[in-house]
Amino acid sequence: MSSNLYIPKTCKHCGNAFTARTTVTKYCSDICAKRAYKARKRNEKVQATLEETIQQQKEIVNDYNPNAVNNKDFLSVTEASQLIGVSRWTIQRMIQQGRLKAVPFGRKHIVARWQIENLFN
Numbered sequence: 001m002s003s004n005l006y007i008p009k010t011c012k013h014c015g016n017a018f019t020a021r022t023t024v025t026k027y028c029s030d031i032c033a034k035r036a037y038k039a040r041k042r043n044e045k046v047q048a049t050l051e052e053t054i055q056q057q058k059e060i061v062n063d064y065n066p067n068a069v070n071n072k073d074f075l076s077v078t079e080a081s082q083l084i085g086v087s088r089w090t091i092q093r094m095i096q097q098g099r100l101k102a103v104p105f106g107r108k109h110i111v112a113r114w115q116i117e118n119l120f121n
């Protein structure tokens with residue numbers, strides 16, 4: 001860059017007015033350039049931490065998803081089987097045997113969650 005240039009500028013870090021010798025100079029001194037660099041790095045870190053926190057909060061929200069099997073009061077046979085951790089055939093057999101009460105809704109059978117919880121009482 002030409003050293004004949006004298007460009008009046010304001011330091012992006014400290015806000016002091018200074019004369020730049022190149023068009024790309026943003027800071028009044030090396031110290032400001034270094035401090036600005038450090039501040040940017042720090043901001044990037046803060047930003048990353050922030051995004052991580054937001055991501056974690058999203059995951060927590062997902063845990064409270066009302067559609068999650070754990071939060072439903074009425075379950076399909078498949079969901080009931082997922083809740084207990086058995087196959088849906090086991091659930092269907094229990095319904096046929098009358099050990100588990102299920103109400104037909106169209107082609108599906110719906111099991112009330114408390115019916116399942118009752119099995120353990």
Ligand SMILES: [Zn+2]
Pocket residue numbers: 011012013014015016027028029032
């Ligand atoms: Zn400065």
